[in-house]
Amino acid sequence: MNIRTTTLALAVAGGLLATAPARADEALAKKHNCLACHQIDKKSVGPAYKEIAKKYKGQAGIEAKLADKVKKGGSGVWGPVPMAPNAAVSDADLKTLVAWILKM
């Protein structure tokens, strides 16, 4: 499975220190079904998380914007495919997830 390989790749790329928290965040993403549509470094139904990080890295206030987008869902930034709303995800989890993505 892809997820397994990704974890491995992350572990190697991030070095030992980064591994444990990255794993925890990835588990959170998995729990909230983000990985049904996203992969770390490959376009799937949604854009690759690494591409998202590349696009927004360093922009002020971007965390809140993205968290809001993820919560409400929407389309048009990366193409015609919409992200389904993720209304059930808590704000705290959203914050963690967005921060995790932007760190990539």
Add this chain to the structure above:
Amino acid sequence: MKRQARRTLARALGLAALPFALSAALAQPTQPGRAPVTEPEIRYQAGGSPLAQEDMHQNIDPKAPPMTKAEFDKGRQIYFERCAGCHGVLRKGATGKPLTPDITMAKGTEILKVFIKYGSPAGMPNWGTSGEMTDAEVDLMARYIQQVPPVPPEFGMPQMKSTWKVVIAPEKRPTKKMNNYNIENIFSTTLRDTGEVALIDGDTKKIINIVKTGYAVHISRLSASGRYLYVIGRDAKINLIDLWMEKPDNVAEIRVGLEARSVDTSKYKGYQDKYAIAGSYWPPQYTIMKGDTLEPLKIMATRGMTVGDQEYHPEPRVAAIVASHFKPEFVVNIKETGKVLMVNYADINNLNVTEIEAAKYLHDGGFDVTKRYFLVAANQSNKVAVIDVKEGKLVKLVDVDKIPHPGRGANFTHPRFGTVWATGHLGSEKIALIGTDPKKKDTAWKVVQYLDGQGGGNLFIKTHPKSKNLWVDTPLNPDAKIAQSIAVYDISNLDKKPETLPIADWANLGEGAKRVVQPEYNKAGDEVWFAVWSAKNQQSALVVVDDKTKKLKAVIKDPRIITPTGHFNVYNTTHDIY
């Protein structure tokens, strides 16, 4: 609009009813980066299943999103027509991922809708944005796949016996050939949408008879003597045709399941015409029958463990079956478990089956020129498994290109590498030539050369021992020009580019979508026949080409020739010449 045009074309072709599939096929990728799955693969895999029409038992899961009975039935029909080919009857996954409720309910309706509507780069077609399904249908399917998968009924001996009919008993049949046809040069042509085969006299090119059969006959096979012709429809109906009759016709019939693809007959010395065997997709099983009456004698289930990971699979479908010339054995290829079964028919009450581990998912294949080695495509592994039918062993798994689809393949002698067996691919334009001479250590069971074809979407490839040409079709290619022409390679100079022949134009059928399918030689090996397959309400034709000159020799047109999708020459099929 472009999309509109495609839909109209899809309708015109009656695509929902095409064998190798459907309109998803014609749906172009609308997103960038959808490259990994080619359209021909989708066309091939997304073919409709006859199970769409079957009544099935249904459990209601209170946790799944609610559906009315009418919605559920519609969802089931769409599922079997469009999704089962990739996701499996029981939704345990094959080319597509598993869609069992534990997985789908965890995702939820909204996420599932996105997948179904927009597809994914890893091979899920974009049913919504291609115009194939409305938003309401997408929503319906997202809810449907969260329900417990309905299980189609089993089909054992009582069901088979109730469909078994001997039209003319063996003792009432002729004791010698009663007609003047050169029966070795008869062609059995599948008329897909009418549920018939046309028996065509290869010498005069006239129709001898049109015989009512199952729906969408998948293949025709001959008994060892060449007297009996067996055809099997996708609906698992087998017809036995006696070619000795004054007018060759149906003498027995049976259904061996609800969906099937393969049939063959005992060819070993002493067993000529004695047994027939058929493999089913649903239920997952094979059936051994009496050769001259189709009386069902023995049914064997194929449910069991997969090769490699050794996990239980509830619906391992039976793919190609061939008959060994070295032993009283059938070679039965099981798709999902990736195993080849050598079924010894010397004593069918104490059946001896040798199980050979190959790779997933076994599909179709053919013998090498000596008939000792059977080469079968494992299409999701992108490999060809080589089976030594004399020793009952796997010889080698040969890496080839994406989604090999050999049909039965093609055998010839390569000017540099000796005897080779060739296969095309659904997933690429390449033709792989595999060395088959075990004495040549450097080239045996290796790809010795790749030829560049016209494009992906190849189904059949053919040559003949008397010919210097290799013919390659591309009926599933999305480009009409490629789907309607044939590439011919010169075997004595394979580095030369192929010639392309506009076979469909030669048929002169006017407007309409058409595809050129399945080159097949006549007995003498000096003519190649092609089916030019148009929609049900449009004219189709068979085109006969002179092998030497590569010029048009004859066009066979007849109002009864509707949706021809392939043909089998009696002599070449009896003797496994390809």
